[in-house]
Every structure is written in structure tokens, then in C-alpha cells.
Amino acid sequence: MNATEQLKMFAYYLDLALRSLRRNRALTMLMVLAIALGIGASMTTLTVLHVLSGDPLPGKSAQLYYPQVDPQDIKGMYPSKEPPDQLTLIDGLNLLHAARADHQALMTGGSVPLQPEQSSLDPFYVEARYTTADFFSMFDAPFLYGHGWTEADGEAKAREVVIAKSLNDKLFAGANSVGRTLRMAGTSFRVVGVLDSWQPNPHFYDLNTGSYAYGEQVFLPLQTMLELRLDRGGSTDCWGNGGGGVGSILPSDDCVWLQFWVQLDSPAKAAAYKEFLAHYSQDQKALGRFQRAPNVRLRSVMQWLDYQMVVPDDVRLQNGLAFGFLLVCLVNTVGLMLAKFMRRAAELGVRRALGASRRALFAQLLIESGVVGLVGGIGGLLLAMFGLWLVRQRPSDYAALAHLDLSMLFTTFVLAVCATLLAGLLPAWRACQIAPALQLKSN
């Protein structure tokens, strides 16, 4: 057969399939509905899982690492042998000043009261990130206006601030506000930069703030925060006689409360940095600060998110449940399709007797199941959009992120058509086993 003939045969089979599907409208509807429900449910949950387990900084995250050292006393706070999830201030500053990585930033979070100049606006609290100069370049944070503060400014405890686009829109109506003054916690800060919309999801660099849909509105130098004793949020873990700090008292040296990220451009550099962390721990032990043998980790962004089990268990459970449901829907469709094909044994027998090959019959039946799959897939896509809309109405912090992207759209279609073709395979094969003569006789 040449291509034209094949196309003609395909058109003919398609016509046969549509006729056959039209003959049992209720049954066809039932199969399409089952496929659509199964696909809709599994695509909804798969999309949520895909969004939540995504890479917060594609293309960059592989070079970013989260160093951990273990400054705890012998008794320790964790029963496990993992080092604490954060750093003490001393270790943080030591590692920062050692500057052994290509870039490094030490940080913590909090919220600060902001007093707008406009008397029409009441004072309000904004989420703040206190960090060091490399933060912006290391995390590829895009600037709309201006730039970050310099390392020297940071060390000089400059009263400088970088603000988020949403805050700039609110306070300065979106205009270039570089050079303007912002009054926070009773101190005046000069705006040096305005970030464009930027919100990595998950909020990988500090998961204590909530993992998803969290974004800071002001970014201040860490050293400035230490001097002004601005409000701290997030998590503080202490051991021994450590005290978590309150008001203007910072957490003691026996407490971890800072996050430290480094950029290492090659695996060799990463290996060397891990060496360095072990040496650092050894030195601190020799100095009497550390009590434990060197216990260091250097996880990349995705390893860190995995270790912190950032994707909620419920989301995984829902995904498993939805695929279980899809399986039931498919078994249902296989059963119905099989019954349908077997019922047409007579018709198929006649076609066989008239010279149609098994392959031809098989192709005809597969096209019929493919049509069901395609229509079910479109229905499933609509249902998935509805399902995601339902997810977005939920109060969870990740709810707002549940949107279908192009890759998931494509996956939906592939899944729908593959699933139904697979479901059609068994019935079509079974129906083709019919002996032509037998079928003619029995009627």
C-alpha cells in the first residue's frame, strides 16, 4: 500500500469507528466519561506535584550549595547524626569572611514595621530578608531599577534597602524609587534597588518562612540588622545553656538561626569546599568551640529540598490516589471495550471472511479506541483545569501556584491517548482472534 491508500484506509476506519461509537451512544459516553474523570483527577494532582517539586532556579540551582557544620555539644539537640539545619552567627560570619566559594551569602528573615510617608497609609509590617551583598547575583534576582548594595556598604552597616516590585508599586506607584527614603522600625533607609517580580518556589533559601508562595518585600544588609536588632523570624534551635534571644537580645552562641548559601561553579570546587568545611570544623574543635568530630554536609538546592521533604505528604498521597482512580477507570474502559468488540464478533467475522486481514481489523479497532482516548483526553484536560481551579480555592499556601503549564498540557494528552490505546490493545487483540467461519455459522 502506498501512502495515499493508507490514508484512505485510515479515513475509512475512522468512519467505521465513529459509526460504531454512535451506535452505542450511552456506552461511548460512559467510556469517554470514565477516561476523562481518570485523566482529569490524575493530571490535577500530577500538576500540583510537578509545581511543588519544581526547581526554584532552573539553570542555576545545580551550582548553589547549602553548607552545614555541627557546632553542637556532645549531648546535642537532635537524636539523629545530621548536623543542624542552620548556622550560628559565629560560624556564619567565619564562613562568609573566609570567602572560599565563588559567591556566598549569609541570611535570616523577619518582619519590620514600615511607616509610609503618605499619611493616607497606616503603618504596616513587611516581610524582610537580612542578607549579605552576593545574595542578588547568586540567586539571579532581577533588578527593575538600581542594584544591590556592595559588600563594603554591607560591612559598613549601611542604611540601604532593596525593595520588591509590589512594594514599589504600593509606595511609589511603580516609579523609579532609587534614592528615595523608606522609614522602617524608626530608622531611615535609602532605596538602592527595586527588584522585578521574583519569587522562587519553593522558597528554598529559607524554608522556615513557609515553603511556597512566600516572598520578601524588603531586603536589608544583615550587618545593619545586627546593629539595629531588627525583628527576627523563622526558627532558632539551641542546645546546652543556649538562649534563643528575645527583643534586642540576639540568640546566644549555642543557637543556630542563620542560613548560608554558596555558589560553586564546578564539582571540583564543591568537593574542595566540602574539604574546607571539614578543615574548618577540625580547627574549631582544636580551638575548643566544637566538641564533635567534623560532621559536615554540602547539599545542592535540589538535594536540600529533598532532604527537607518540602513537598507535603498529602500531595503525594493525593497523587497516588488519583492514579489508583485512573487505573480503575482504565480497567473499566478495557472491560467495556472488550464487551463491545466481542458483541460485534459477527460483523468482524464477516469482514474477515471477505478478506480483511487480522492486521486490518486490529488497526480498525485500535482507531476506535484511540478516538475514545482522544475525546476522553480533551474531557480530562477540561476536568483538570476545573480540578486545578478547585485546588486554587483551597487555603494551603501552595494553592495559588496550581496552574497547568505547557509541559503538563502535553503530558495530559500523551497520557490520555497512550492510556486508551493501551486499554484498546487487549480488546482489539482478543477480538481479532475470532475465526471467521465459526462466527458466520453460529448466527
Add this chain to the structure above:
Amino acid sequence: MDILPILSTLRRHKLTSWLLVLEIALTCAIVCNAVFLIGQRLQRMDMPSGVAEHELLQIQVADVTTPSNPYARLAEDVAVLRHVPGVLSVASSNQVPFGNSSSNGNIRLDPAQPERTLNATTYFGENLVPTLGTRLVSGRDLQSDDFVDVETAMKGLGNGDSKSLPHVTLITRTLAERLWPGQNPLGRIIYLTPVVGLRVVGVVDSLVRPNAYDTAKAQYTMIVPLRMGASKDQSYLIRTRPEDRASVLAAALAALKKADPQRVVTTQRSFDEVRRRFFQDDRAMAGMLVGVIAALLIVTALGIVGLASFWVAQRRRTIGVRRALGATRGNILHYFQTENFVLATFGIALGMVLAYGINLFLMSHYELPRLPGAYFPVGAVLLWLIGQVAVLGPALRAAAVPPVVATRSV
């Protein structure tokens, strides 16, 4: 009804029968586990707090600039709130039951002990017992001379000066029973750090922790006499009559704003809202599970209807012959009902095994308890019922086939 002819018929439709059995089995397995998960969530959402939830309000206010004396500021605020009409009692606390944000300590019964005994939450604040409405079951409540300013305590902790640290604590009955089973906890010492030894002076009936994620540890709670200053993390707790909550909340906010118009109210809610928010994900999950169960049962039921309709149509002639040979309508009806019952039974049996397997998987991945045996009959009865309801329509159609069909060719 004789079951053998049914089995021999099913043997001729082996593949289709097995598919139906498989569908019922999968549905049964998923439904059993989903019902169990719903039960778990509902049970969790019912977790007792130990406080008078319908009579409590929470307010958090934040100052724009740090007050020069936060302790005096807090005392003023509490005094202002006490004078609001309808207020029965006021307390301040660093955390609230089911509030998520929490302060926790590792407890040791001997300061030299290498591993902690357990991790308990620590409430810091004055007047908590009467305001929250938890009952003191033995010993005494904290008194004002037990209290130490938190900054003094922090400094004391830093330089090892035990005189400036708190010395006593209240604990819950659950925590007392866990630490000293069957013994009198009063007078015993709990160590939060090597220098912070707290003597148990009273036991309260129940007080849930803010971070009650694990039901077994939800009542590991201590109240420590640390006096906190006014700050944005501090909560004012107000006890009032349930019917006065809305008006008292509005009046309390107005009174605080009047005392200082510059500050920002960051939280204002009733405890019903605190609980609703804490368990919102559990509620959403339970709702989703109900939806999945409904969808599964509907799809399976429709599948049964579809297949049974096919079989009835396929066997019209056979049914006609049976009717002509003297079978009643009832015989035909029962035939299809029994056939479905047999298939459902196979499916349910297989489903039980699958349900058990899924439960084992969930136990190893999600810290779920073992599926209680009681859930198996529930799943079985549900699927038998669904099967019978679904097959009724096609079976009645089969019963309506007249005997004359037997005499027609094709």
C-alpha cells in the same frame, strides 16, 4: 439458585469477568483505605485542646518602634483589656493552642543525661490557667513572685546565674504520666538546660501544644513563669461569654488602638478560627477523599451496568429458550443478580488482599497505623450493595425478555 451454571457461563467470558473482578477489587482496596484515612483525619480534627475554645479570643498587636519598657507596656495593655465590658479574664502568652508558632524545649530528668527524654512545648505568660480555662488537678497555679522577666532570664542563662532563672513549672497530666508513670509529679525537677531546673508545682488537666502535629505528643506541655514584654509575637488572650465574642473583640481592638493609635493589629480572631485554620489541610484532604470514593463507586457502578447490559443483550436468545422451557421471570432476575454477587465476591476477596497491601505501603511511607479489621466488612458490604443496585436495571430487562424470542432465528 444453582451456582454452577453461572460459573460455567463466566468461564466462557473469562477475560471480561476477570476485568470486572479486577475493577471491583481495586475499587474495594482504594475505598477501604480512603475510608480509613478519612476516619484518621476526622479523629485528628477532633483533638481536644483542653481550653474553653468557644469563649476565647486572640489579639496580636505590633508597635512601630520598640517601646522603652516592653514589660510596662504589656501590663498597661492587659489593664486596658481587663476594663473592656464583657471581658472575663485576660492573659498574655508567647504562643496559643493550635497556633502553629511555638517555643519548645528538650526535657531531661537528669542534667547529665546524654539524650533528651522528650521534647515539650513551653508556654510563657501570666494568668494563663484561669483565662484558658484549663483545670488545675493538683498542686497550685503559678504566682506572680514565680515570674522572672525574660531578658533577665536570658542573661542569667548566658552567665550561668541560676538565681535570675525561673524555678517552677506547671505541666499537663499526660506529660506527668509520661515522665513519672503512676507517681506523684509534684516536687519533681525537669531540666530544660543544665542550669534551668524547674520544680513541678502544679498539674493541669489538659493543654494542647501549638504544634500538635503528632497526636501522641500533643499534650507534652509546660507552662513556665517567664514574663514576656509587649512584642509582635506576643498574644493577648481574652476570655468572654460565647455570645459576646464579636462585640468584645471589636471593643478590645478599639481600646488598644485608643491607647496607642500608631500600632498595627496583626492578628484578631476567635479560637474557633484558630482551630479551623490549624486543621484546614486535614479538612481539605478528608473532603477530597470523600470525592474520590464517590467517583470510584460511580465509575464502578456504571461499569457494571455497561457490562451487564452487554451480557443481557448477548444472551437474549438463551434467556428466551430458558423462559420457553419454563423458567420464571424471577429465575432470570435471580440469575443475573447471583452472577453479579459471585463476581463481586471474587472482587472483594481480591480487594481485601490489595487493601492490606496498600495499607502496608502507606504505613511504611506516611506513618499511618495498621488498617483495623472493621474496615474490611464495610468495604465488602458497600461493594456488594453497589453491585446489586447497578445490576438491577439490566437484570430486570433480562427478565422482561419474552419466551417467544426463542422461536425467532437471529
